[in-house]
Amino acid sequence: MEGIDFGFGLSKSSSVQLDKVDLTLYRRLEALEPGVRVCMACGSCTSTCTAGPWSGMSVRKVILNLQRGKDVGRMLSCCMLCGKCTMVCPRGINTRHLILSLCRIYEKV
């Protein structure tokens, strides 16, 4: 709509409406790696990630963003698939397989 120019405008809201988010990607990941369901978002994977400090890669954020219907494609390309996150996961989630499965969904491999 062409309105009055006030010299400032509205920014897009960052609020997450859980009733309305698109969980298609998350459901596809669940089918490939059911371990994602037991994640408790402790962040051990993120704290041990070799790529994290310089690339912003975070498995915890990847899962959280998928649960909120957000895109995670850019973050995936930072993962080196070293598997350190799998070694420290207290829930025993195969996070390396989780990332690899997501890459398949995004057709990055």
Added chain:
Amino acid sequence: MIYQGKQKIWSDYQKELPSDGWFYVRSCIRQSFFPGSEKYFLEICRDLLGHDIYESPHHTTCGGIAYHSDTIPQETAMTIVARQFALMTEAGYKNLVTSCITSFGNYTEILETWREYPELEARIRENLWKATRREFEKPEYLAHASDLVHKFRAEIGERAVHRLVDVRTGEPLRIVEHIGCHYSKMFPHKGIGGAEYPCVLSGMVESWGGEVIDYPERRHCCGFGFRQYLVKANRGYSVSNTHKKFESMEPYHPDAIITNCPGCPYFLDRWQYVISEQTGKTYGRGGYGIPVLTYEELAGLVLGYDPWDLGLQLHQVAVEPLLDKMGVDYDPDAKYLGLNKKDILRPGLPTVLKCC
């Protein structure tokens, strides 16, 4: 009585306040934005209900607005506040009630700072003495004016001429309550109900027959945020905050919004016009906005005061839909007649937001 469990936790967030002996200090900006509010606080609590509330013509701003805008250091605000305490002491009062939420936060922050750093209090006492030859006692009780209206809500309810009920359907009006951030987000124990469950306004609404709406962004800031609004380049943050709140409350179809802060009613009211011009969207029924009232204005309507005497014609969003629901009689032709029936002229009309 010995409280246990949740009852004990809740009792920590209650406020025991005396009914009388209050020294009242006004807000710097409310008289421009909502000129009837402070007048009707005194009219209702002092003149109608007969409580002892005193106002001195010598009091000034508390300095909170400049402090939060980073234009004065806290020591300056402290000396201004010390002078207010001196006026209270000279008038023979021991309790201080503020009209403004930021003043309430400012006074609370200063008293807490002095409790932690007594040497700073001694320095401010010295500054005040050198500047004005005044001395002061700290208040025994500090309250916001909405705390007192909350305390007197049952007395107001007993005298109610109109209740917060839709006279056409008999259903309670659906009210959004919005608490100013400086009320209890800084010092949760100083507000009724704390920061998570402040009930100072919801208590009034329920006492007067309305229904409080619980919506996802209920505790979100109104968007004022001082630097967000005062710097024009940042105003997009301010209006975006307000927009987020309106988008969140819209599905619950509120009949009105009630607030207890000087900035909140202003921004929730005026930004509805800006959002309507920018997006073409309005949040009330039939192209109207959602009326935004201060708690004094709402108490005034409940008690049967004339809406134009309360200053409701100075709102951006038309209040007539709410008046019709409550069954309040009003003269549309008298809307823009000021004191002595002098015509105060009509405002320009928005292109989208419907106004009466």
